[in-house]
Amino acid sequence: MASLVSRGIASLKSKETRDYLMSTHFWGPVANWGLPLAAIADLKKDPDIISPKMTVALCFYSMLFMRFALQVKPKNRLLFACHLANEAAQLTQLARYINHKYGGPQPMKQYQVPSKSNATTAPPPPPPSAQPARSA
Amino acid sequence: MFLLSDLYRVAINVGDRALSPGMKKIVKWDHPAGMKYIHFWAPLMKWSLVGAGFSDMLRPANKLSLNQSISLFATGAIWSRYSMVIVPKNYMLFAVNIFLAFVGAQQLARIAHYRYTHPEVASTTKN
Numbered sequence: 001m002a003s004l005v006s007r008g009i010a011s012l013k014s015k016e017t018r019d020y021l022m023s024t025h026f027w028g029p030v031a032n033w034g035l036p037l038a039a040i041a042d043l044k045k046d047p048d049i050i051s052p053k054m055t056v057a058l059c060f061y062s063m064l065f066m067r068f069a070l071q072v073k074p075k076n077r078l079l080f081a082c083h084l085a086n087e088a089a090q091l092t093q094l095a096r097y098i099n100h101k102y103g104g105p106q107p108m109k110q111y112q113v114p115s116k117s118n119a120t121t122a123p124p125p126p127p128p129s130a131q132p133a134r135s136a
Numbered sequence: 137m138f139l140l141s142d143l144y145r146v147a148i149n150v151g152d153r154a155l156s157p158g159m160k161k162i163v164k165w166d167h168p169a170g171m172k173y174i175h176f177w178a179p180l181m182k183w184s185l186v187g188a189g190f191s192d193m194l195r196p197a198n199k200l201s202l203n204q205s206i207s208l209f210a211t212g213a214i215w216s217r218y219s220m221v222i223v224p225k226n227y228m229l230f231a232v233n234i235f236l237a238f239v240g241a242q243q244l245a246r247i248a249h250y251r252y253t254h255p256e257v258a259s260t261t262k263n
Contacts, residue, residue: 007206021229024214024216024217024221025218025221025222025263027152027214027218028214028215028217028218030233031210031211031213031215032211032214032215032216034210034211035208035211037203037207038201038203038206038207039203039204041203042201042203042204045201048199049199049200049201050201051188051192051195051199051200051201051204053187053191053192054185054188054189054192056188057184057185057187058185059190060181061182061184061185062186063179064174064177064178064181065178065182067175068175068178070161071174071175072175072223073222077176082195084156102142103137115188130195
């Protein structure tokens with residue numbers, strides 16, 4: 001047991017580990033971990049800030065890059081794990097967005113007449129303000 | 137779903153048989169980062185991120201996510217170096233990450249500007 005621990009620590013202090021930790025092969029995927037962590041941090045926030053186009057694009061992107069990470073030489077399992085996590089996080093954000101947009105009662109359209117079937121519709125969204133913010 | 141990969145494989149086989157060697161040289165058909173391999177298609181997909189980020193310019197600045205902008209910028213910057221170091225060298229990946237870094241920086245600038253011009257929002261947001 002003790003020799004296992006000491007061998008483990010010795011392998012962590014070895015030159016290969018130090019070379020790996022200094023390589024772009026390590027720091028590239030570390031930078032990419034920012035994306036799933038950002039998505040996980042955004043899970044607590046208002047679903048208003050979710051951009052549907054960006055979320056769908058990120059889903060496809062992570063799907064393809066999961067394969068890319070395993071096909072590139074040398075194989076990059078850290079990158080694979082990062083994109084797996086990102087795929088899960090982006091799919092969750094997409095579900096939250098769809099729920100937020102279409103999950104509740106939909107506001108009545110202009111052509112609809114109030115009736116028993118749309119009696120519980122939400123109030124219409126506020127119109128865009130007349131004075132949009134101007135740059136300084 | 138698997139029909140698409142079969143279609144793709146058929147298209148590649150047709151290309152292998154139909155293209156002349158001269159044509160293959162021009163389009164770099166057999167390049168290790170060419171159309172036959174994931175090294176080409178994955179970075180091509182990443183352009184959709186650049187496009188989505190660019191189309192987010194139409195969204196009001198208070199609806200942008202700061203976390204996502206920071207991580208897009210950082211990933212674009214670091215990956216543009218990484219793409220020149222992996223085997224095979226991937227110029228498509230390099231180009232797309234340069235643009236992604238610019239798009240991320242642009243989103244960050246919009247968020248910063250919005251918070252600068254709306255101090256009441258800047259003081260109430262937790263992030």
